[in-house]
Amino acid sequence: MSVSQLERITIEPTVAANACVIWLHGLGDSGSGFAPIVPVLELGTEHGIRFIFPHAPEQAVTINGGYIMRAWYDIKSMELHERADKQGVEQSERLIIALIEEQVALGIPTENIVLAGFSQGGVMSLYTGLRLPHKLAGIMALSCYLPSGDNLPKGLSTVNRDTPILLHHGVEDDVVPVDAGEMAFKLLQGEGFNTQWKAYNMAHNVVPEQLQDISLWLQSVLPYGK
Secondary structure, three states: OHHHHHHHHEEEOOOOOOOEEEEEEEOOHHHHOOOHHHOOOOOOOOOEEEEEEEOOOEEEEEOOEEEEEEEEHHHHHHOOOHHHHHHHHHHHHHHHHHHHHHHHHHHOOHEEEEEEEEEHHHHHHHHHHHHHOOOOEEEEEOOOOOOOOOOOOOOOOOOOOOOOOEEEEOOOOOOHHHHHHHHHHHHHHOOOOEEEEEEEEOOOOOHHHHHHHHHHHHHOOOOOOO
């Protein structure tokens, strides 16, 4: 699949775009799942942030009986070390990099791009962002884990060591245990990455308080109103 085949929802700002947020959805969802949050973020009308919500390719997911659904990679086991299918992760990484390159070709430098995601999408935002050889504005990973379990990904790039990385998780998450998210945070922190962690009283979802925090974070890492 080429990037031209990767369908997405794009929400343009009311002024000329000078920044971009690429937001990756979770298993079985689509870009439509998170697109409605843009007005909820209350960023105003003067920002130049383009939001892109791509749809993951459809594929069979082992833990769901081989049912065909949108997924960034197959999940063959609920065990953290075996949860993310490596080949699928790498394939989706290439699609996401192509999306980033597309935005660069449209005039948005990588330094003004945030890679964000929830659950499976958060796994992909972390994996891709940590290995990317280009500077990003920020990496946001919600309710997720590292695909390599208790190790940082191979091929780690140091380009984004100072890039703000935002990790959120629900303390009542019964899909991705909060310990998995906290493990990712501690590994990144231990390697000197600029990582911020916050846990919320929620399950595997997002809550209004969290969206307010995300809004403030986006405004701090992107050329907001400039």
